Amino acid sequence: MIYLNLDNDWVMIMPYLTFQAACRDDDEALRQLLRDNPMQGGISVSFCREPSYFDACSVQGETADVFVGKDTRTGALAGVGARYGFPAFINGEIRSLAYLADLRVQAAYRNGVHLRRAYDFLRQQHQKQPYAIYTSMILKDNQTALRTIASARAGLPPYHAQGLVHTPMLLLAWQKPPIQADCTVRRATMQDWSQIVSFLNREYARFQFAPYYREADWFNHRFRGLNMDDIYLACRDGVIIGTLALWQQSAFRQIRVADYQGVWRWLCPMYNALAMFSSLTPLPEQGGILRCAYLALAAVEHDDLNVFRALLRHVYRVACGKGLHYLVGSLHERHPLLPAFNDYAKIDAGGYLFTVQFDNEMLALDGRVPFVEAAAL
Template identity: 45%
Template sequence: MIAPVVPLPRSRFDIELATPADDQELRALLRRNPIPGSISVTFEREPDFFASCRIRGDFFQVGIGRDRKTGRITGLGTRSIAPAFVNGEPMPLGYLADLRLEPEYRGGTLITRGYRFLKALHEDGRTRLYTTMIFAGNSVALKTIASGRAGLPTYHDMGALYSPGINIRRTKPAVAAACDILRGSYELLPEIVDCLNRNNARRQFAPMHTISMFRKQWRGFGVENFYVAVRDSRVVGVLGCWNQSSFKQTRVVGYALPLRWLVPFANALRPLTGAPRFPRPGEELAYFYISFIAVDNDDLRTFRALLRTAYNDAICTRYLYAILALHERDPLLPVLREYSLTPFSGRLFCVTFDGGKNLFWKLDGRVPYLEAATF
């Protein structure tokens, strides 16, 4: 007797690539799903989700889960690929970001199915490795996707990534560093790009740049936003100040205890302390990114002079914070102690499927670097 074949029920969800027709719903999903922590925030992408993804590279994909019954998008994640330095050599490097899942769909199989979909995308062979950053307060993500669960790619912990907000308070004394600090220009751009690439090659996962990227790819960033250290007619260090509020926003949703009780008192004392005011729930943060950090020989004096000049120029503007990212082993990190900081951090992971594990185990000891502006 032949046993009858019982067809398996079709899944309630479709996992597929989003299209521009999904843009409005994707932006709404980001607004509804804050990143937890002592300060809960939403990372928003108004007015165009897809346009905001382009700062991570020319190639990106947006994966979504869709409820068949309602047609509603239940979750999303992005995959982007751009040239970066791995062991000092330029190669395509992937970046995984924007993982969100509506609360009522958590705890099921959607995460596993989503990663199965990602693995199928990965088979295009565009990259062997990915990086991703999980914020320290996101305990759910740290306990699930980064825990080595069956069916998920391997998340290799690469250490802490500090991404504090430098509180824009009062003017600080200028720093002498035996160099001139200039603003960027198209005349200096070739030397700026050379400085970025020779120093990024000393870092693990740092982006590789071309002149054309600074002419068209970095939305909202112009060459005049660079601060350039010049010594003996040579560019020896750079950093950029990047305001992305026209296409990316961070909004405060709420404060966990004890901050919830402390914030009103801290704000009341602000006129005396000069500290930036804690935003009210629902308020957008006023900040810019310190990006494109590169300093020859990791010279602390040069970095101090660049950062101090950028900081002082932000005094009496609308900005409350300047946000940057440095790895826990970065030799430039001690300079941040000279500033009042609003702490924020996460864990950096290198993500591999089977085909990338050999390359991962060959990674040398270079200090990782990721651009905070592309989180």
């Protein structure tokens, strides 16, 4: 390996590729990279960030370190990966967590040598700015990544399995009746924010990797695109006992349909024909945007399943008629609130959660149920 000092910052050089921090000048190329590398499946989709790659990063972490590989022969962008840092609850204490995400590599550069050296570069970044723990998710259908990145191959950091995170897409179709529970559900107001933050931190402390929030986060773009009245509160005797937000991010993060494959080639026309005579929102043509909202800030006191079912049903009813295709939730396979998703027609999706080890010793975890915020994936 060869190292060069560029503007007082060391970058690692390997044949034809350099690895370095991305800058605003890379924004257009980064957005093109996302458009050109869809995630394959029945509905192949590209996770886009228009009009700005960097502005969209704010919802995924308090800090965002975006790293790119560039071809030294052409200057073309070969790949991108990001490290999102934020305070989180680890074993009940507030520690620094880094979430590794958004790995995209152009097809011509997908080989083990490039991957190992990219992780060498990331290990250097950890040495300069360490985090207490790293997490990452790999889609359960992404067998290539599971065979390579998470396979403990020589030269790659160890990935330690932390279970399956379900991220179902709840289809928004016909209206459903309310679910009764020992609580009332209402929209939040700005006067509730302090209590919401206190409630979330108290509940999230019981889970592993859950984010820690500050009141100031409402004003620093951590909640970009979320309106206060998009947060719904379950209350009993005037006290908050549950929260759930309906967070639309299409203004800065989009899911674009690249192609319909397999059974979806004939399911899509049938679905759209049905939509003409119902309240369903037609699926977009190839190149169109899937309209969704995230079920965010999910928390219920004592993990009361009936309260969560009532809260989720209230939010679902609000979402119907907004022209959305589906709602995206996120709960770990061991989360006690997970059965509430079974009340809805859904497309099953999810990913395997891992902790990633860059130090010789791994921080010991005490077995709490992991939590991943759906809107920050």
